Amino acid sequence: MEYNFLEIEKKWQAYWAENKTYEVSNDSSKPKYYVLDMFPYPSGAGLHVGHPLGYIASDIYSRYKRLKGFNVLHPMGYDAFGLPAEQYAIQTGQHPDITTQKNIERYRQQMDRIGFSYDWSREVRTCEPGYYKWTQWAFIKMFEHWYNNASQKAEPITKLVEIFAKEGNLNVDAAHGQVDEFSAEEWASFDEKRKSDILMQYRIAYQGETSVNWCPKLGTVLANDEVKEGISVRGGFPVEQKKMQQWQLRVSAYAERLLNDLDSLDWTDSLKEMQRNWIGKSQGAEMIFKVINGDKEYDMTIFTTRADTIFGVTFMVLAPESDWVELLTSPEQKEAVDEYLLEAKKKTERERIAETRKVTGVFSGSYAINPLTNEKVPVWISEYVLAGYGTGAIMAVPAHDSRDYAFAKRFDLPIVPLIEGCDISEESFDAKEGKMCNSGFLNGLDVKEAIPAAIDYVESNNIGKRKINYRLRDAIFSRQRYWGEPFPIYYKDGIATPLPESELPLQLPVVDKFLPTESGEPPLARAKDWTYNGYPLEKSTMPGFAGSSAYYLRYMDPQNDTALVSREADEYWRNVDLYIGGTEHATGHLIYSRFWNKFLYDLGYICENEPFKKLINQGMIQGRSNFVYRIKDTNTFVSLGLKHQYDTTEIHVDVNIVHNDRLDLDAFKAWMPEYATAEFILEDGEYICGYAVEKMSKSMFNVVNPDRICEDYGADTLRLYEMFLGPLEQSKPWDTKGIDGVHRFLRKFWRLYEKDGEMVVTDRKATPAELKALHKLIAKEQNDIEHFSFNTTVSSFMITVNELTDLKCDCREILEPLAILVSPFAPHITEELWQQMGHNESIAFAQFPEYCAEYTAENTFEYPVSFNGKMRFKLELPKSMSVAEVQEVVAANELTQKYLAGASIKKIIVVPSKIINIVC
């Protein structure tokens, strides 16, 4: 019987579904292991071969862990709220729920076909009320808590109110927004609205005016990680800065913990580094400068990491959006400043980035007094200072900061060097090294000593204090969209109030259209009676990352309608042991999830401080596009090797009608009507296509659908081939060139068990050579899988099967464990073989550990013998021999004498089971 993968795979997929083979219990005496994939957004295009890469790897690991005796939680679900479904709804009027359900169905079919061992009884969908109830619940909890810097955790807002009533806010060390100091008496005198406004500045989920990334084309605001180079990640539309009232999450309160706890995680260094950069901790000092506009005087605070350069300050710079601009613009300069601000405002974020190196600015007309030298320096306004970082104002030290230097050169401002012997004629000297000069009491100190010395001085003279700044911003949490979680918030006399928990979930209302209203309100304003007890409900919805921030907790206990996750379920599963997904979430989802997890941890709802212990970033699978070359103004196509003889146009051709870069001519003619009459200039009777590695996308005609691979080769071949392609973490183009080799392996594997249509598995004793082949594989496979080196594991399978074929192996003693070893990679074929051998219980795979223990390893080793590092011959010796014994044997060996050729041995280096080197 031939290896009939279509029949086999259909049979076992049905069997697994019917027997609920992969459902997993929360109640088990086995140790737990939690393997998670980043759940997909179900897009209309379906899965392409790139998507399953990580899923196949996690499935292999899950199956492996089950074999090793773990109770494995391996769930899957859908990140179902999102922009594409809504954009589609706007265009077609089709409710996003309908398209989403349809896409999910398609995804499920595609995933089932690959033979994943997910426990589908635990599936979650972020757009279902039963799920988003808990997203809303968490939001209310964040609304009802504040972050206490003293205890380094979230605490109930009711406790804060008690403190305010007792002693005001003077001694409260909290993460907060703009608030003035007040006493207990003052607090008592405030009205409800004022109290509510103040508390809002402390809440972890809070509402406030902020400069946001506004995307006019999408009609919504976006988070920083949803914008790349001034363009929206989804859709690719320009983004501008706009001040708006928005819900936000005080992620910045957790900056220090998010940073510190990275050390405890088993993530790649590059990913941790990305998060460290995103959090962007910098230590420095805040300093107060007196600023004078005509006869008015103010104290202005700036932030610097280089307090030591205070003697070199020759001007100050404000961000154009800074509140100081209005206060410090002199009447004479008003016109020039207004003009500059207008220019700056007109530019989109993208233009500002593009003009990064173009120096612009305007003099405000005011002056600042250097608190150490009492020198008077001008205050300028320039785009190169960012409003959102530090205080939006800086002291400029052109000698030792490249940006200040460029500005000083452009506007002809003085430059005062502060480090002995530094050359600042061409560029600033930014390095933190050298001896200070021109710096009063700091003279002679090394820069590294001068920084703390300067800050000490500033602190003891009350002109500033030590300060740590983070680049991490609070997450903007409102979206002016329809297809997202509604906020469980209503406005009672203008005061934002959470719904009672019993009212959750607050379901997404019915609307007639999905566009914003004519007056610019979000789509929810179209809903009839969008109120609670007669009070208006919040009209914006939550962003995409809301639903994905805690989904891994929900899988632990997906049907629970009284808690996000029960205490028992959480204490059993704890957190994700292995998380596999793309690196594109490094500064989005992976920060928000860690924040969300830490918040719930602070409140005692869950027992682990970090959500994802180990994380692996699978590489992207790129497309491999093919090209044909049309001779200009004809319908004739010339093969790659001959195209230089003609003037041609390069045209993308569907990779599905190209095999090993050879074009299928008939399929090409049938592909599009305009090519029906195409003519070809061939080389050696074939049309050779050009190729390029590009992103896999419809427009490049390079999308390869996994269904098609399953159809032609089978799911097991697809699984093996995706792993064989190269290291998991590496990005690589999809190229079907090698898939035949992998498919050939599976057929060889099949033939090991079956000859001439019959199962040939005997009960004879295995030979030493057969046992050796198997043991090599067992040792290699365990080590490789633990290191996620799946590509080399597949190679080892091939080697072993080749060896056993040569040995004409037919004994159960070898073939039974071999099937088990291959099963995580190719589960369908191994189940079938297992069954045909007479083992009906597929669950018998659990015997794996016994098989490993039963066999002992080889006890001799073939040493390469080198002379001064050059390998000469091999020598087989028992592993149990001591180094001294080996040295003796080697010295006496006749081949040694031959290669010595009269020279004398200086020493013999023996590395057990590695090498023998003779130094002579």
Place this chain on the structure above:
RNA sequence: GCUCAGGUGGUGGAAUAGGUAGACACGCAGGACUUAAAAUCCUGUGGGCAGCAAUGCCCGUACGGGUUCGAUUCCCGUCCCGAGCACCA
């Protein structure tokens, strides 16, 4: 500009704590079976030199140095590709 990860045959890639570089697979070439093809199987396949031959020798992991009996692996410098951040004071 800063940070991180890389650079190995015609191709994808192996080499686990510094120990036989190129496993395995693709491709290519030759052969077996066949009327023929497909499928399958076998052999060869980094470069150079010598030899009828088995075989032997030399060079080779981006480039230049260093440490070592021995370096793809460790250290220093240069070049090149990729990713992330990008006026963060």
